[in-house]
Amino acid sequence: MMKLKATSVAVALVVAGSAWAAVAVRDEPIKPIEPAKVENAAKVELGKKLWFEPRLSMSGIISCNTCHNLSMGGTDNLKTSIGHGWKAGPVNSPTVYNSSLAIAQFWDGRAADLKEQAGGPIQAGVEMNMPHTLAVGILQSIPGYVEEFESVYGKNKIDIDMITDSIAEFEKTLVTPDSRFDKWLRGDDKALSEKELAGYTLFKESGCVACHNGPAAGGTSFQRMGVVEPYKSSSPAEGRSAVTGADADRFNFKVPTLRNVALTYPYFHDGEAATLEQAVDTMGRLQLGRTYSKDEIGQIVAFLKTLTGELPQIAMPVLPPSSNATPRPDPFK
């Protein structure tokens, strides 16, 4: 039953992929998002369960989906995330949609890829607060999981590597092709209104694409926040220098994707820009030394809204029940 469902998802994705393959793409600094290619549907299905699995948190109520709500653009729409014990994290939760397309994970790029990233939030005190050994122990005590890990990895002993590997495999399916902008990129002139196209032209000609480029319209480099004018923030986050130790990397952040940016408010690593208008105004002044008129901001915002793609259809997974031996959650620890 479960396997049948996973297979039909894979088939649907393959069909969508081949329908696009023959169409020529405009030569623009932003490229269309390609549909996900699912190689191992059973692994994706397991990763999806773990994505929605609150028993990976000490409290028993926090899952990856709590802060990267797939129904809300893959974010929590909060300034900065709230995790275990109502503790506020230092930074805004980035979207997980299309995050597989980025050069590295986190605002400062401290994880090389999705698999390396996935281990972080489980044990982070301000996120799920769950030591990896305990997370593994909990899953190992649930017969439904032991069986499913065995059928995916061929071993009856679960380890953290399998957990992060399958979550990453699920995350790779979280791409959002087929936005109106992508339809335009693939040659459909009617996909954008005049105002939206004017916004894209302004975005391109004023230099936003120097940083926001590639299929994700971001995620291809680390750049300073505040190139022309310094950015004032009360957030302790220092950006890339936390990873490289180099002073020159202070306040360099991974350029965020602008895909689905209409859904991922509030903006910037500290979540201080409440609206797209505010974010565009700040970017114009701080990154390019350019003050846009209200009309120009309206045009760019109209363009940015065309980057909302087709979000994958995700059926809520049924999670296998705990056994008598499963350690119980401790919400107030």
Ligand code: HEC
């Ligand atoms: C308490 C809220 C919270 C929970 C729970 C949480 N995350 Fe996150 N996630 C964040 C925040 C905040 C960041 C940004 C942290 C940073 O850059 O320093 C982040 C970053 C990420 C990124 C990097 C995205 C990018 O563009 O750089 C990925 C991928 C991710 N999380 C996946 C997960 C997975 C998988 C889980 C579950 C195992 C999870 N998250 C659980 C809040 C959370």
Ligand code: HEC
């Ligand atoms: C020099 C590189 C650079 C240029 C040029 C640039 N950006 Fe950015 N952009 C960034 C970086 C870095 C961030 C993240 C900054 C932070 O969070 O502190 C960002 C963030 C954003 C965000 C917020 C996204 C989010 O999810 O938080 C928007 C919207 C945005 N840029 C739009 C634009 C627009 C529109 C332009 C042109 C007017 C532009 N950017 C020019 C590097 C750049």
